[in-house]
Structure formats: structure tokens, C-alpha cells
Amino acid sequence: MSRIGKKPVAIPEKVKVTIEGDVIKIEGPKGKAQHPVSLYFDYKIDASHVTVSVKKGAPTVKNLNALFGMERATINNKVLGVSAGYTKVLILKGVGYRANLAGKVMNFTLGYSHPLDYKIPDAITAVVDNQTKITLTGTDKHLVGQTAAEIKQLKLPEPYQGKGIMYENERIRRKAGKSAAGAKAK
Numbered sequence: 084m085s086r087i088g089k090k091p092v093a094i095p096e097k098v099k100v101t102i103e104g105d106v107i108k109i110e111g112p113k114g115k116a117q118h119p120v121s122l123y124f125d126y127k128i129d130a131s132h133v134t135v136s137v138k139k140g141a142p143t144v145k146n147l148n149a150l151f152g153m154e155r156a157t158i159n160n161k162v163l164g165v166s167a168g169y170t171k172v173l174i175l176k177g178v179g180y181r182a183n184l185a186g187k188v189m190n191f192t193l194g195y196s197h198p199l200d201y202k203i204p205d206a207i208t209a210v211v212d213n214q215t216k217i218t219l220t221g222t223d224k225h226l227v228g229q230t231a232a233e234i235k236q237l238k239l240p241e242p243y244q245g246k247g248i249m250y251e252n253e254r255i256r257r258k259a260g261k262s263a264a265g266a267k268a269k
Contacts, residue, residue, distance in 0.1 A: 095166045097166065101128070179201040
């Protein structure tokens with residue numbers, strides 16, 4: 084059995100979790116989330132915990148232990164999302180690199196011959212500070228991370244000058260340039 088799957092999911096005070104039909108509904112101060120009920124698992128909701136267990140007589144699946152742990156982790160992420168939310172911060176480094184937000188469309192100038200536009204999903208809130216710092220917030224951990232990754236893909240950080248879009252705490256491993264490598268060989 085999965086060690087992660089066996090742990091109960093703690094429900095904070097202001098969060099309400101219910102099972103309605105084949106959907107688990109989670110409501111909190113930051114928003115609402117839903118999770119489909121799986122036919123492999125039983126769900127037990129107490130006043131302060133949600134417990135996931137493997138259903139007796141469930142069909143045999145190759146990676147049931149992995150699915151068990153993932154099911155519990157997904158429910159936990161949704162409970163944390165509606166209670167506290169998730170945030171990703173991106174930094175633009177480079178001369179002339181900037182971002183502007185107009186409604187739900189973010190416009191980027193990243194050293195290309197043309198500006199790039201990126202449409203922010205409806206469930207994500209974006210804030211741009213000083214045209215070089217982007218803060219993405221939302222209740223869905225997967226969607227916040229996916230949006231940050233798609234924005235980062237517009238201009239990946241390069242190792243020679245360190246220019247590009249990177250996460251706030253990301254360290255770019257720098258390489259020595261051509262002239263520095265040639266000077267050491269002599």
C-alpha cells in the first residue's frame with residue numbers, strides 16, 4: 084500500500100468537502116474545486132478529515148499503489164488550493180525584456196522581431212510588477228504550474244548571459260564563453 088495514500092487529508096476550518104453523485108465538491112474562501120470519484124477507491128469524509136482507501140473487489144490495475152497515492156495527493160492539493168491558493172513568480176531578465184497585461188492577454192517583448200501574446204486562463208490571476216516580474220495565482224496547482232511553464236517556454240533562460248524568463252528562486256548554471264575558454268588553454 085502507498086504510504087502517501089494512507090494519510091488522511093486534513094480539512095481546514097473554512098473548507099467544506101461533500102460527495103455529490105460521482106463528484107467530490109470542495110468549497111473554500113479562495114474558490115471551488117471538483118474531483119471525479121474513482122471506481123477504484125472509497126472516500127470517507129469526517130468533520131476534519133478525508134480518507135481515501137482502496138475499494139475491496141476493485142478491478143486489478145497494474146499501478147494501483149501509485150494511483151492510490153496520487154488520488155490522495157490530488158484531493159489534498161485541491162483542499163489546499165481553495166483554502167490558501169497557489170502562487171508562481173516569474174522574472175524577466177534581459178535588456179528590453181518586458182511584459183504588459185491588458186485584460187487576460189499578456190504581451191511580451193523578448194528580443195524577437197515581433198511581440199508575443201499569451202492568453203491567461205480564466206482561473207488564473209496575473210499581476211505584472213515593473214514590467215519584469217509576473218505573479219500568477221490560482222486555486223488549481225496544476226493550472227498555475229502549467230501556465231508558468233508555458234510562459235517560461237516563450238524565452239527559456241540561456242546559460243551564457245543568463246537572459247530569459249525564469250522562476251523567482253531559480254538559479255541558472257552559467258557557462259564560460261568562447262573567449263574565456265580559449266584564454267585558459269594557452
